[in-house]
Amino acid sequence: KAGVTQTPRYLIKTRGQQVTLSCSPISGHRSVSWYQQTPGQGLQFLFEYFSETQRNKGNFPGRFSGRQFSNSRSEMNVSTLELGDSALYLCASSLPGTTGANVLTFGAGSRLTVL
Amino acid sequence: SQKIEQNSEALNIQEGKTATLTCNYTNYSPAYLQWYRQDPGRGPVFLLLIRENEKEKRKERLKVTFDTTLKQSLFHITASQPADSATYLCALGPNTDKLIFGTGTRLQVFP
Numbered sequence: 001k002a003g004v005t006q007t008p009r010y011l012i013k014t015r016g017q018q019v020t021l022s023c024s025p026i027s028g029h030r031s032v033s034w035y036q037q038t039p040g041q042g043l044q045f046l047f048e049y050f051s052e053t054q055r056n057k058g059n060f061p062g063r064f065s066g067r068q069f070s071n072s073r074s075e076m077n078v079s080t081l082e083l084g085d086s087a088l089y090l091c092a093s094s095l096p097g098t099t100g101a102n103v104l105t106f107g108a109g110s111r112l113t114v115l
Numbered sequence: 116s117q118k119i120e121q122n123s124e125a126l127n128i129q130e131g132k133t134a135t136l137t138c139n140y141t142n143y144s145p146a147y148l149q150w151y152r153q154d155p156g157r158g159p160v161f162l163l164l165i166r167e168n169e170k171e172k173r174k175e176r177l178k179v180t181f182d183t184t185l186k187q188s189l190f191h192i193t194a195s196q197p198a199d200s201a202t203y204l205c206a207l208g209p210n211t212d213k214l215i216f217g218t219g220t221r222l223q224v225f226p
Contacts, residue, residue, distance in 0.1 A: 004158070033213065033214075035216070041218070042204075042216055042218035042219060043159075043204065043216035045213045045214070045215065045216075056213045058213070090158050092158070101146070101147045101149075101164055101166070101208070102213075102214055103149065103161050103164060104151075104159075104161065104214060106160070107158050108156070108157055108158050109157075109158050
């Protein structure tokens with residue numbers, strides 16, 4: 001079956017712009033999580049959506065937002081981009097609750113460069 | 116605050132040897148611990164999960180231990196191969212909540 005698909009794979013923006021990233025989870029997976037990965041900080045949790053509801057949120061400013069649609073596809077948006085937002089943004093889907101443990105299947109990521 | 120540390124940024128070993136990676140955590144009581152592998156330009160891939168009441172898990176050449184008293188997990192790759200070269204991430208989580216990742220250890224296996 002198809003894996004987690006993230007689009008776009010690469011994008012370049014300038015400071016002050018906004019960006020929207022998309023994630024299509026594995027069919028049947030209802031939970032989608034977003035992580036930011038940078039060389040210095042590693043993977044930092046952004047938020048998790050389950051059945052169109054934000055279930056968990058990380059310690060990121062309000063410029064970072066997301067949503068999930070009824071087909072489980074998810075988008076995240078970053079407004080007023082800053083240089084420090086340059087990172088690899090990873091989306092992961094899972095079937096929470098089946099084993100009590102949240103095993104994630106990641107997409108290849110969206111590489112954002114802010115100039 | 117919760118903190119996860121992986122023993123080193125990089126680990127270089129010779130092919131055929133056993134690679135041992137360490138994951139230590141503080142201020143946290145996870146219900147389970149996971150290990151992921153990440154290759155350059157790709158997302159992490161799940162390898163193994165071990166629960167708090169389990170001491171050891173094995174999968175082919177991989178072995179994971181979990182010591183909740185020491186707050187430490189060890190990840191072993193036996194008979195390592197150059198194809199095992201990648202970054203390995205540990206992740207901790209309670210049930211149905213977000214996973215917290217370590218910063219990873221970059222393993223390089225030389226022929």
